[in-house]
Amino acid sequence: MxxxxxxxxxxxxxxxxxxxxLVAAASAEFAAGPVPELIPLPASIKSDCxxxxxxxxxxxxxxxxxxxxxxxxxxxxxxxxRIGKEHNYERIG
Amino acid sequence: xxxxxKRIDARGQPCPQPVIMTKKALDENGFETLxxxxxxxxxxxxxxxxxTHAGHAVEAIDGADGSSTIRIRxxxxxxxxxxxxxxxxxxxxxxxxxxxxGASATTVFISSDKIGSGDDELGSLLMRGFLRTISESGExxxxxxLMNSGVKLALDESTALSSLRALAAASVEILACGTCLDxxxxxxxxxxxxxSNMLEISGFLLEGxxxxx
Numbered sequence: 001m002x003x004x005x006x007x008x009x010x011x012x013x014x015x016x017x018x019x020x021x022l023v024a025a026a027s028a029e030f031a032a033g034p035v036p037e038l039i040p041l042p043a044s045i046k047s048d049c050x051x052x053x054x055x056x057x058x059x060x061x062x063x064x065x066x067x068x069x070x071x072x073x074x075x076x077x078x079x080x081x082r083i084g085k086e087h088n089y090e091r092i093g
Numbered sequence: 094x095x096x097x098x099k100r101i102d103a104r105g106q107p108c109p110q111p112v113i114m115t116k117k118a119l120d121e122n123g124f125e126t127l128x129x130x131x132x133x134x135x136x137x138x139x140x141x142x143x144x145t146h147a148g149h150a151v152e153a154i155d156g157a158d159g160s161s162t163i164r165i166r167x168x169x170x171x172x173x174x175x176x177x178x179x180x181x182x183x184x185x186x187x188x189x190x191x192x193x194x195g196a197s198a199t200t201v202f203i204s205s206d207k208i209g210s211g212d213d214e215l216g217s218l219l220m221r222g223f224l225r226t227i228s229e230s231g232e233x234x235x236x237x238x239l240m241n242s243g244v245k246l247a248l249d250e251s252t253a254l255s256s257l258r259a260l261a262a263a264s265v266e267i268l269a270c271g272t273c274l275d276x277x278x279x280x281x282x283x284x285x286x287x288x289s290n291m292l293e294i295s296g297f298l299l300e301g302x303x304x305x306x
Binding site for chain 1: 214218
């Protein structure tokens with residue numbers, strides 16, 4: 001289960017990655033997943049930035065709580081839930 | 094059939110036939126050693142790489158006439174007394190063998206841990222993104238050569254390590270410049286691929302299509 005956050009600019013995305021890494025390290029709710037990281041966005045997600053923040057999390061953590069946890073004062077422009085392991089995403093916010 | 098040897102002659106065969114002939118021979122049982130006769134460095138490299146990835150011990154003996162004999166001891170990979178279990182490459186299909194020689198036989202040459210010059214943070218992100226993208230792509234290179242600070246991408250603390258490991262698992266050869274690892278004093282931190290040298294690297298760069306990143 002993963003969520004991808006899209007930001008207005010690459011500068012926002014880089015700052016968000018740093019913040020998310022710190023948040024994830026301090027949160028048991030993210031312990032089950034890998035470290036959040038910026039990934040190239042698939043063509044299906046429209047973004048000038050080109051990269052999005054991928055955050056994996058435990059099954060028990062719902063999308064709203066997850067977004068609340070990782071936002072950390074940073075504003076993303078869109079959020080997508082990854083469906084399966086392919087580049088299929090569903091917009092959730 | 095202890096000690097039995099099977100021999101095949103793949104000289105003059107266009108790529109990827111030597112690999113396909115080797116695979117078909119290995120699929121047959123009843124011998125301990127397979128000797129494949131090839132002519133040319135590409136066939137020698139491809140057959141050796143295929144057999145090594147398939148879990149066999151490989152020794153290449155160069156002949157005076159430019160041909161080579163690749164001696165494959167079935168299931169006797171070095172360091173595994175009982176023989177190694179075949180890797181996923183053991184089930185190489187003809188299409189995959191074809192990729193060793195055809196348009197997909199691209200060498201990606203990476204001479205920095207960043208893409209381009211300018212902002213280092215952006216350059217690192219672009220390199221990470223590039224490796225992740227090709228690791229998830231259906232069109233992978235045959236090998237990736239890492240030189241100068243590019244070797245840092247294959248170290249245990251690298252943020253690109255997962256992508257390089259995925260590529261290695263998909264039979265993309267990862268070669269790291271030994272001189273460069275020594276220079277940066279990080280040889281013991283190499284976490285994916287193998288150490289290579291200028292002779293081998295220059296051979297690959299001159300032999301086929303190279304994409305420099």
